[in-house]
Amino acid sequence: MKHTLSILVNNHPGVMSHVSGLFTRRGYNIDSIAVGVTDDTEVSSMTIVLNGDDFVVGQVKNQLLKLPDVLKVQDMAYANSVQRELVLISFSITEANRGEALTICNGFGVKILEMTEDSVLVEFSGNSRQVTNFISVVKPFGIREISRTGQIAIAYRNQNSV
Amino acid sequence: MSQASEAITGGRLMVELLEEAGVEIVFGYPGGAILPFYDELYHSKKIKHILVRHEQGAIHMAEGYARSTGKLGVCIATSGPGATNLITGLTDAKMDSVPILAITGQVATTDIGTDAFQEADIFGITIPITKYNALIKRADDIPRHFEEAIKIAMGGRPGPVLLDFPKDVQIQKTTAKKAEKLKIAPHHYERPKVKGDPQEFAEILNQAKRPLLYVGGGAINSFASAEIKALAEKANAPVTTTLMGLGAFPGSHPLSVGMLGMHGTAYANKAVLECDYILNLGARFDDRVARYQDFAPNAIRAHIDIDASEFNKRVNVDYILHGDLKDAIREILPFIKGGDRSSWISTINQLKKDHPLDFDNSGEVIKPQDFMHKVYQRSKGKAIVSTDVGQHQMWAAQYYLFDEPNTWLTSGGLGTMGYGLPAAIGAKFGNPDKTVICVTGDGSFQMCIQELATIAQSKLGVKILLFNNNFLGMVRQWQELFYEERFSESQWTYNPNFVKLAESYDIPAMRIEKKSDIDKGIEFFLKDENAALIEVMIPAEEKVFPMIPSGKSQKDLIEFKDLGKMKK
Numbered sequence: 001m002k003h004t005l006s007i008l009v010n011n012h013p014g015v016m017s018h019v020s021g022l023f024t025r026r027g028y029n030i031d032s033i034a035v036g037v038t039d040d041t042e043v044s045s046m047t048i049v050l051n052g053d054d055f056v057v058g059q060v061k062n063q064l065l066k067l068p069d070v071l072k073v074q075d076m077a078y079a080n081s082v083q084r085e086l087v088l089i090s091f092s093i094t095e096a097n098r099g100e101a102l103t104i105c106n107g108f109g110v111k112i113l114e115m116t117e118d119s120v121l122v123e124f125s126g127n128s129r130q131v132t133n134f135i136s137v138v139k140p141f142g143i144r145e146i147s148r149t150g151q152i153a154i155a156y157r158n159q160n161s162v
Numbered sequence: 163m164s165q166a167s168e169a170i171t172g173g174r175l176m177v178e179l180l181e182e183a184g185v186e187i188v189f190g191y192p193g194g195a196i197l198p199f200y201d202e203l204y205h206s207k208k209i210k211h212i213l214v215r216h217e218q219g220a221i222h223m224a225e226g227y228a229r230s231t232g233k234l235g236v237c238i239a240t241s242g243p244g245a246t247n248l249i250t251g252l253t254d255a256k257m258d259s260v261p262i263l264a265i266t267g268q269v270a271t272t273d274i275g276t277d278a279f280q281e282a283d284i285f286g287i288t289i290p291i292t293k294y295n296a297l298i299k300r301a302d303d304i305p306r307h308f309e310e311a312i313k314i315a316m317g318g319r320p321g322p323v324l325l326d327f328p329k330d331v332q333i334q335k336t337t338a339k340k341a342e343k344l345k346i347a348p349h350h351y352e353r354p355k356v357k358g359d360p361q362e363f364a365e366i367l368n369q370a371k372r373p374l375l376y377v378g379g380g381a382i383n384s385f386a387s388a389e390i391k392a393l394a395e396k397a398n399a400p401v402t403t404t405l406m407g408l409g410a411f412p413g414s415h416p417l418s419v420g421m422l423g424m425h426g427t428a429y430a431n432k433a434v435l436e437c438d439y440i441l442n443l444g445a446r447f448d449d450r451v452a453r454y455q456d457f458a459p460n461a462i463r464a465h466i467d468i469d470a471s472e473f474n475k476r477v478n479v480d481y482i483l484h485g486d487l488k489d490a491i492r493e494i495l496p497f498i499k500g501g502d503r504s505s506w507i508s509t510i511n512q513l514k515k516d517h518p519l520d521f522d523n524s525g526e527v528i529k530p531q532d533f534m535h536k537v538y539q540r541s542k543g544k545a546i547v548s549t550d551v552g553q554h555q556m557w558a559a560q561y562y563l564f565d566e567p568n569t570w571l572t573s574g575g576l577g578t579m580g581y582g583l584p585a586a587i588g589a590k591f592g593n594p595d596k597t598v599i600c601v602t603g604d605g606s607f608q609m610c611i612q613e614l615a616t617i618a619q620s621k622l623g624v625k626i627l628l629f630n631n632n633f634l635g636m637v638r639q640w641q642e643l644f645y646e647e648r649f650s651e652s653q654w655t656y657n658p659n660f661v662k663l664a665e666s667y668d669i670p671a672m673r674i675e676k677k678s679d680i681d682k683g684i685e686f687f688l689k690d691e692n693a694a695l696i697e698v699m700i701p702a703e704e705k706v707f708p709m710i711p712s713g714k715s716q717k718d719l720i721e722f723k724d725l726g727k728m729k730k
Contacts, residue, residue, distance in 0.1 A: 010345050014285060014297075021289050042345070055474065062471035068294045068314055068346045 002031065003057045004049050004076040004083060004153045010069040011037055011044040018067050019046065028052065028060055032085075032150030043071065047152045049128075076153045083153045086125040087135065088113075092142035093120055101141060108134050119144060127151075169335040172301035173202040176265070176327065179308045181208045185236050187227065187591055188212070189220040193240025195280060196267030198332035212591065212620065215612035217244050219584040221251025222610065225260045226585030229571050230546055231592040232385065234315060235260065240267040242280030245326075246287065250578055252322045253291045257575025258406060259383055261320035263311055270330035271299060285326050293321035294346075298328065301336035309341045317351030319469040320383050354468070356485035356493050363483055364497030366462060370439030372506040373399040374458075376422065379406030379574065380444020380467060384487035387411065387567045390443060393491050398503040400510050402430040404445050405559055406574040413563030414543070419510060420519075423451040425556040428517035428708045431716045433510060437461045444468070444487045447477040448575070456715035466490045519560055520707070520722040528677050530554065530629050530700045534561035537599065537627065540684050545597040545625075546571065546589050550582035550606025553635035556706040558601040580609030586624045587616055597625065597688070604630040604657055614667040617693050625687060626664070626695040631702040632657055639705045653702075664695040671695040 009015045016035065023030050031049040038045050050060065057075060064073050076083070093101045105112060105122055114121040124134050128151055135146070170178075176199060180188070187210045192200045203211060214220040217239040224235030235255075239245050245266040255262045269278040274297075285297045294314040296307045311323040367373055375394055381387065381403075387410050394401045394417050401411045402422040411418060422430040434440065440458040442465040447457065457463075457477050464481040465473055473482050483490045521531045534557050537545075547562055548571035549555040555572055564570045571589055573581040586600035607628055617624050629635075637652040664671035674683040674696065687696040707722040 014289070014295075017286060017289055025290050059471060059475065062469075062473075065349070066293075066469070066471060068310065068350050071347050 001053065002049060002051055004047060004078070004081070004151060005057075005061070005064070006074045006076055006153055006155075007046040007048065007064060007070060008038070008072040009044050009046055010071065011042050012069070015044065015069045018069055019064070022063055022067065026059075026063060028056065034150030034152050036152075047150065049151050074155065076155060080159050081153045081155045083127050083151055084125055085128055085131045085149055085151045086123065087131050087146065087148040088121070088123055089135065089138060089143060090119055090121045090145045091138045092118055092144060094118065097141065101138075104137055108137075110134070167337045169337050171198065171202065171332065172298075172304055172327070172334050172336060173199040173332040175301065175304050175336060175338070176308070176332075177202045177206050177209065179305065180236065181206065183234070183312055185209060185234065188236040188238055189214055189223040189227075189588065190238030191217050191220055191240065191244060193244045193267060193280070195241035195269055195329045196238065196244070196265075196327070196332075198329060199238070199265070199267065199327065212616065214584070215615050216610065217247035218250055218580060219587075219610050219613040219616065221248050221255070221262065221264065222578075222581050222584035223588030223591070223613075223616075224262050225251060225255055225258075225581070226548060226571050226588030227592040228260050228262060228588075229382075229585070230568050230589035232568060233592070234312060235262045235588065236265070237262065238265045240280065241269055241284070242282045244280075245284040246282055249287065249291065250576075250580075252288055252324065254573055254576040254578045254581065255322035256291050256293070258573065259320050259379060260322065261315040262322040263315055264322065264324040266324060266326050267332075268297065268326045268328040271328045272330065274328065284324065288324050291322070292324050295324040295326070297326040298331050301331050301334035302338045304331075304336065305338050306341035306344060310344055310346050313344075313351035314346065318354070319380070353489070354485050356483060356490045358481075358483035358485075360483065360490070360493035361497045363464065363481055364494040366464060366481055367397055367399070367439060367441060367494075368497075368499045368501060370462070371503070372437045372509070373397060373439040373441065373503070374433050374437035374461070375399050375401040375411075375441050375443060376434075376445055377401060377403040377407040377410050377443045378445025379404065380487055381407055381410035382567050384444060384468070385567070386444070386488040386491060389488050389491035389495070391415070393495060393498065396495065396498045396500065398500060398507065399441075400433060400507070402426070402433065404448065404451055404574070405572060407445060408559060408570040409564035409567045412565040414565055419514070421559055423448075424710045424712075425560065425706050425708065426451075427519055427560070428719060428721050429510065429513035431708070431710065431719050432513050432517065434458050435460070435716050436509065440464070442466065442479070443491070446472050447475065449476070452477050453713070453715035456717075517721060521704075522722075526677050527701050528674065528680060528698055530557045530698065530704060531561050533680060533698055534558055534601070536680060536684055537688070538562045540688050541597055541599070545569070545599045546586075546593055548572065548582045548586040548589060548598070548600045550602045550609075551577045551579045552603050552606060553639065553704070553706050554601050554603040554606075554629045557629075579606040582606060583610050583624075583626065584613050584616075586626075587613060587622060590622050590624050591620075597691070598623075599625040599627055601627045602629070603635060604628065604632060604654060604660070605634045607660075611663075614664065614669060617669060618667040621693075623691045623693050625693070626669075627687070628660060628695060628697045629700050630657070630660065630697050631700050631704065633702045635702070635704070636706070638702060642703075642705070644711070660695065660697045669693045669695055671697065673697040673699065675699040
């Protein structure tokens with residue numbers, strides 16, 4: 001089962017090594033990791049998506065809490081948080097399929113960043129499933145370049161809404 | 163006072179912080195990138211520096227000092243090779259939860275990353291083997307890093323920390339004295355409140371008919387011996403200890419069943435199989451003790467530990483108390499009822515009678531078990547004993563009974579050959595009035611043998627008991643039992659003359675080979691408080707029993723009396 005951990009860490013160069021090293025040496029597999037500074041420049045937020053049962057995730061949380069630079073670990077329940085990824089894709093178009101491409105882009109609500117004779121560069125964000133779905137839809141056009149972020153997440157303030 | 167804000171060098175500040183933290187002794191080795199710090203240390207009247215012969219010696223000395231005194235152990239090395247020579251000791255201290263502060267010199271901040279002379283990324287290298295490490299980039303940051311480092315080394319489950327100290331930062335002037343704000347969360351160093359339900363925890367123990375207390379190294383770190391004794395006596399529950407827990411409960415106590423695990427007593431391991439309740443007190447279900455869920459198959463399992471990541475790590479448990487062991491036992495003690503456990507106690511006593519520690523002592527040769535037991539008797543069980551790793555380590559664990567905590571120093575988790583001699587040296591510096599015995603073998607002894615010079619230069623009364631079988635005995639034992647006697651690279655076809663070697667360091671030494679020499683040997687070895695080495699020649703075929711083969715569980719235990727069966 002996929003889990004999303006949101007972690008607050010001290011913002012200094014060694015932190016990534018400490019956290020990623022923990023996953024390597026304890027044999028945990030991570031699907032994605034996303035890092036960015038918070039409103040406090042001394043604190044960064046890391047979002048880690050990993051696959052594992054509750055036992056493994058519990059172990060990961062306990063091990064993370066032992067790292068001195070880790071300030072807080074939160075296990076995000078899917079239903080009670082917003083989860084987003086962003087993808088930038090440049091794919092091929094032709095005279096013939098340009099219309100179809102634009103219809104798809106409109107349907108997904110993507111932002112078109114650049115359009116040339118034979119290509120289009122778009123930006124799309126959504127949850128992991130939506131991003132994967134969008135990629136599969138444009139794949140037949142011929143993907144030239146793709147860049148996809150790791151997942152970030154934030155919990156809803158009202159945890160009783162579901 | 164204007165003097166309070168007078169600027170001093172980073173090196174001086176580090177020395178002052180060590181002094182303020184109550185550090186009385188440091189073990190180290192100077193070199194280029196740590197010279198400014200050593201120049202400041204030269205002026206310190208409060209800190210004694212022990213000059214070692216190899217940095218590995220320095221960190222094992224710090225470990226022996228820490229483990230035998232309960233204080234922080236401090237070691238110092240220069241950059242590059244000096245720092246990398248600490249790696250084994252840091253890993254050892256991490257595995258066995260020993261509070262160590264390592265200070266390493268580093269090339270100047272302006273040279274970092276340029277492959278400068280004696281540069282090594284010790285910060286990066288030591289990430290997985292320290293609880294905390296930091297590269298100090300400015301002298302103003304020294305107080306914060308220092309305070310974070312020692313708080314983390316000593317707090318919670320103790321462990322090693324490392325401060326990497328660039329040469330220019332050692333020279334840089336600063337007026338900083340104290341950390342303004344720590345950047346680590348308080349849960350890393352504050353003593354946690356006990357989490358869980360102590361009353362429920364106690365009641366499960368009260369209901370047990372055949373309870374067993376399983377005590378680990380955490381009991382030593384928590385100074386919980388008195389509480390464990392009170393718990394065992396009040397609950398009338400037998401106690402087994404791990405290798406790291408020896409001494410946390412008196413080995414000579416009637417409720418003691420000795421050590422459990424791979425080379426533990428048969429009665430301790432059989433008690434594990436028969437108990438209906440097992441309470442883990444600061445142990446970690448290590449693979450030399452517990453084979454996953456096979457462990458204590460008939461028991462309700464309960465666990466108290468300060469490190470939450472140890473719960474359900476290898477063996478699932480039914481009840482958990484999270485917190486400092488001493489505090490947790492104090493909270494459950496009021497709810498403990500005596501209860502009649504006479505039937506269980508008599509079962510245990512019968513197991514002790516039917517399955518004693520055993521060996522063949524018939525011939526004229528000296529048996530290490532016999533000799534170890536005689537050392538125990540002569541020293542009245544009062545010595546601090548350090549060991550290296552291998553057969554001698556297990557014989558020491560089996561035949562020397564430890565009644566006091568902090569008197570048994572061994573490399574349990576990492577199994578570091580070379581640990582014993584420097585650990586004994588560190589312990590003797592911390593306990594000058596106690597007899598300190600290093601039990602070693604001809605393999606391990608040669609891994610840190612250079613520290614004989616440290617003994618000689620400090621005129622330190624460390625006793626060295628060297629069991630010599632001209633083999634790597636434990637390797638040989640496995641090869642005999644599991645590799646059809648193919649003794650691949652386990653025999654020493656050359657060994658030095660250990661007696662002459664010791665004598666060249668002005669350490670009196672004697673070799674004995676026959677059983678009739680034992681009394682003479684013991685007298686020579688323990689007659690006074692001066693350093694001495696006794697080399698005891700033992701048969702290469704001698705094996706450590708009982709034994710649980712690797713990967714097997716308590717029910718597969720092989721006793722000495724089963725030996726004939728095994729060899730066919």
